Amino acid sequence: KQEVTQIPAAxxxxxxxxxxxxxxxxxxxxxxxxxxxQDPGKGLTSLLLIQSSQREQTSGRLNASLDKSSGRSTLxxxxxxxxxxxxxxxxxxxxxxxxxxxxxGTRLQVFx
Amino acid sequence: GAVVSQHxxxxxxxxxxxxxxxxxxxxxxxxxxxxxxxxxxxxxxxMATSNEGSKATYEQGVEKDKFLINHxxxxxxxxxxxxxxxxxxSFYICSARNGRRQFFGPGTRLTVL
Numbered sequence: 001k002q003e004v005t006q007i008p009a010a011x012x013x014x015x016x017x018x019x020x021x022x023x024x025x026x027x028x029x030x031x032x033x034x035x036x037x038q039d040p041g042k043g044l045t046s047l048l049l050i051q052s053s054q055r056e057q058t059s060g061r062l063n064a065s066l067d068k069s070s071g072r073s074t075l076x077x078x079x080x081x082x083x084x085x086x087x088x089x090x091x092x093x094x095x096x097x098x099x100x101x102x103x104x105g106t107r108l109q110v111f112x
Numbered sequence: 113g114a115v116v117s118q119h120x121x122x123x124x125x126x127x128x129x130x131x132x133x134x135x136x137x138x139x140x141x142x143x144x145x146x147x148x149x150x151x152x153x154x155x156x157x158x159m160a161t162s163n164e165g166s167k168a169t170y171e172q173g174v175e176k177d178k179f180l181i182n183h184x185x186x187x188x189x190x191x192x193x194x195x196x197x198x199x200x201x202s203f204y205i206c207s208a209r210n211g212r213r214q215f216f217g218p219g220t221r222l223t224v225l
Contacts, residue, residue, distance in 0.1 A: 032212070043118075043205055044156075044216040089155060098144055098209060102155040 002027045004092055004103035012109040019077040021106045023090035028068050031093040034100070035064050035075050038087045047088075048075070052095075080110045115139055116208050118217035125196055126225055133191045133220045135206030141186035142208035147179075150203040150219075162189040196224045 003026045013019060023033070032051045036044040048057045048064040050073070056065040063076040073090055087107045091100040115138040125131050135145055143164045148156040160181055161169045168181035180192040189208075193200055201224045207214040 034213075036216075041203070041219070041221065043116075043218040044207075046213065046215070049213065091156075098146070098161065098214075099158060100146075100156075100207075100214060102157075104155050107153075 002101045004101050006103040006106050010107040015110050017080050021075040023073040023103050025071045025092050029095045031095050033073050034091050036089045082110050085109045114210050114215040116215045116217040118220050122221040124223045130194045135189045137187045137208040140210045144209040145189040146207045147191050148205045198224045
């Protein structure tokens, strides 16, 4: 059974810091991995999607890497801003299925 | 593009009543939609996969008679929580598949008194 874990569970940093959020999964037979942002009481916004054959994806200040063999992904946030405060979720899509298995999330707070 | 809406955004009901939540894909057709539940400070748990024109596929442990799913058109799926109880209070989020991605709705907060 695929399990997805994220560390840390919570993170509070001053603005300007570069951050690394971690995601690990137990079964490497994934189709892709996606990072989402969720604001309190809101739905999910997709940030980055990495196909299983890819190593990383970048969008603005965000960079996500994938090491499928070791079951790990990291989300790197450069020069963090208070507007980055949210919960960040990673999710893996299993091979031959549409299902997404979500991680436990990292609650990020960036203070001025 | 790829916008998904949910209605209502929040609902409060009495125990024993049924509540219907709608999920719509506004600018694309979705043969497959998904329903998730999220408890406070927890992650999203897939409840069921909704396929247009056929029965939904429920995840293990989810009661299909309690959580009725109807995917009657390519742009609409509904989740009905029947005979709701306080333990059903949660945040329900739907998503719709467009190509390789799922696009998520804004969620519905259900509170059962």
